[in-house]
Amino acid sequence: MIRGGFATSMSFEGKDMPRKGARVKISDVSDALGLTKSTVSRALNHYPDISETTRTRVQAMADKMGYRPLSHAQAIRTGLVKSLGLVIQMGDHDAQRPFLSTFLAGLSEGASAEGFTLTIATSNSEQATLNTFKSMIRDHKADGFILPRTMVDDPRIALLRAADVPFVLFGRVAGAADLPSYDIKGGAAMHEAVEHLSSLGHRQIGFINGGTQYSYAPTRADGFLRGMRDAGLSVNPALIAQDAVTIDQARAAADVMLAAPNPPTAIICAVDMAALGVYESAAACGLEIGTDLSVIGYDGIPEGAHVSPPLSTFAVDFKHAGLRLSNLLIRNIRGEKPTGLQETATAQFLRRGSTGPAPHSQTNSKGGNYESEL
Template sequence: MVRNIRDIAKAAGVSVSTVSKVMNNYPHVSTETRERVLEVIRKEKFVPNSTARGLVMGSSRTLGLFLTTGLSNPFFVQLLAGLEESLKESGYDLIYLAQIDWHPEYSPLRHCRSRNVDGALVFGFQRHDLNFAEMLESEIPTVFIDLDMRGPRAGYITSDNVGSIQGAVRYLAGLGHHRIAFVAGQLDSFIGRLRMEGYRRGMEEAGLSYRPEDIYDGDFTRESGYIATRDFLRRESPPTAIICSSDMSAAGVMDAAAEAGLSIPGDLSVIGFDDIEISRYTQPPLTTVRQDLYTIGREAIEYLDRMIRMPDAPPPERIVPTELIIRGSCGPCPESG
């Protein structure tokens, strides 16, 4: 009877390090040696952890998470509720693949294989941040959140970014606003480009002038909203309304407006994006686009589970509807506007 990997090494006639490499699915172990070690593991039913269990049963019931925002990010915290419920229902554990190396030779695919995960969830990355191209061609089911990467076993889920901003412009135009500025978020990113397209479409739909000077390329932070608004307010004809790509940027807009002695919504209307907790407690409470983060989290796991169970299942290309939450930060265009 084997009790540990030393016993496996002895029974298979290999070193302890070779057993470890096989159990962690490392390359550079010959097929013959790998099969000899696996045969001992199967024969002795050696399952001390999820990695070995996966070798014996063919599934680790574990999903890997690649994340750049940090576990405390308010966006991820809301996403987590949907992830957690779906994980419990489907019987998977989720491990945070935190040991990311930004060196060009780092391989997300090799990282997944070393942890023996059945599938991967990717959130907060841009297209060229890591070598995700190899993930797209691999056998590991992968779901990207807010990044439109596709492969035979890889797909994505995101909010309706275009329709959300287009609807926000429509709402402000309905209040009589004609000069509507936009604090974008990383225009070189997937969601940044989509939200910018929503702003463009919304302005054209309302018959309003599309002015490049009314667009500030921010980075979703409070500081970028503050800097953008200070710049907007210096102009001869400042905007009477500002739409932001995040609630944090909208909070920065409110900071700058208060500093300039402007009333919200009397002098300036503001709309955010995300509906994170802070949006309820700004003064006044923030009108914002609510993303259905619970659904995004829940469905991301459901799609992974489906691709794991059914190898021929098509990867997702899912766009989740949003809702404009009307609070107190928007009002009619001031007569002076």
């Protein structure tokens, strides 16, 4: 056992034994097996011209020696750096901030499951974002990109399409059915919100939408309008606001609504941050949330559980979103057709304290009975 043969599988203990701490490279594996590195490479990459027996033999030795190919070494030939790119645009509004960490967790998990890493960059403006994309594409820092917060006319899409670089959208965009995407059905959520409030007797329902430049805005507005129609409620244009993504913006919008001739008894917000603005506006008006005024948000930010009363909202699973997005992107990078790379998910309604029966309601005042409908 000590004086081993001269051509056994132990031969890599000889003079060619890799130094302690040194990376084991492909030639180490091929030397240990008495093969050439080209054979080892093809074996590990499942080339059809390698026999199954040597393939398993190579795989076993590679595992035993702990061989892991250097991704940037293969990248120079294959053109794949095994990395997913994410450009985070700060500043327009903070709404994505609360979810960022869980979103990243999902992305990271999905990426590392396939041996990919996550390369991220930040930018302060749309122009800076596009420039960042250009330089990352030029230097091939990533094999594909995740595009958070899809916009209705998204310049990133044009850029990436022109550069012929794979990408996946977080949020669908009209007229681009051939693009990989993952989306939460926010329209259905808004529809469900109206349904819920209607069942509680509300008839004057306001809607505070998010940023109109984002693709989710028309979708959620549509869901709200369909919900109103399906519930047989008339829509009061004075109770619809746009572009409220911060607390202050939403507060201003709610101030106007609550001072209108026919003030709403409930307000649906396209984003949770806006709902928190409604809280402030209601407090200023002396209205109590949950009794005088019902509020429903969307996103499921942690703060929503700590405000008083706790915010009824639609929770989005951002970790799962990240997980799916990275998976879709990787499959797109590997050449799958975009048609099969489109997924949607549902936001989960969390009924908490901010929704209650409509005040002065002649209809059913006990809304709890309707929970089973949700």
